[in-house]
Amino acid sequence: MKDRAEYWNQQYINQATGWDMGYASPPIMKYFASVKDKSLRILIPGGGYAWEVEQLWKLGFQNVFLLDFSHKALTLFRERVPNFPEEQIIEGDFFKHESKYDIIVEQTFFSSFEPSQRGKYVEQVACLLMDGGKLVGLLFNHEFTFSGPPYGGNQEEYLKLFQPSFHIKTMELCHNSIKPRLGRELFILLYKET
Ligand SMILES: C[S@@+](CC[C@H](N)C(=O)[O-])C[C@H]1O[C@@H](n2cnc3c(N)ncnc32)[C@H](O)[C@@H]1O
Structure with a gap:
């Protein structure tokens, strides 16, 4: 995992952040x-520059x-949003994190993992x-x-993955994606089964 953290950190150091939108995702903010x-x-895991965190x-x-394991991304966030509480910035591995949340936000984090890691x-x-x-x-x-x-996928595959633990409230083509992603992403709202 250390290698993965270094890989992502280097992307921020080299400003090779092609996934970054530069502002908060409209469909997420609409929700x-x-x-x-x-x-x-x-919780916004793998938040990167974290425009949604700032906006929320x-x-x-x-x-x-x-939460992110890239020190560089978090440093840039701290500089940009200096009044954001330090105790709400978690520098670490998502898979080792322990806490409880009402809502988790997904935005190009899932797609950063190889399909074998999706389970x-x-x-x-x-x-x-x-x-x-x-x-x-x-x-x-x-x-x-x-x-x-990023690693892509399709709805059928996602339903198989999420259905055992989640009630699928919404999983549909996103109508208000940013232009380059229009028609290429699904908006999801999944409830953890109790
Ligand atoms: C493709 S970027 C997406 C960043 C942000 N969500 C966005 O849309 O701009 C993936 C992010 O996930 C972080 N990341 C990947 N694996 C992680 C892990 N296991 N634990 C914590 N952060 C991770 C990377 O450092 C990177 O910031």
Whole structure:
């Protein structure tokens, strides 16, 4: 895992962050516009530059947590959002993290793992969510022609992965993706089965 952390950290050092949108994801922010309880515990794992963390914090979600194992990404975040609480920045491996959240946000984190790791991701998300907690965000509905990351996939595959532990509230083509991803991603809202 140390090698993976170094790989990702180097991407930030080299500014080779082609996945970065430079602002908070519109479909994710649209979802949060309907969330009235600002005290919910929200985790954004593999958050990178973490535009959504910044935006949610500014909107008053006081319990939003950023997790990433790239020191460089987190340093840049700290510089950009200096008043964000340090205790809500977790520098570490997602798979070793232990806590409980109401909502976990997915945004190009799942696609950073080789498909063989996806079962582990689903298990860890389920473990980090409280009963009835939600996984919300986006998954690529697209196969890339190069070897990843990102690693693509399709709805059928995702349903098989998530259905045993989650109630699939929404998994559908995202209509308000950013232009380069339009038609290539699914919006998901999954409830952890109790
Ligand atoms: C493709 S980037 C996505 C960043 C961000 N979600 C975005 O959309 O801009 C993947 C991120 O996941 C982080 N990451 C990958 N594996 C991780 C792990 N096991 N634990 C913590 N962070 C991880 C990387 O450091 C990187 O910031």
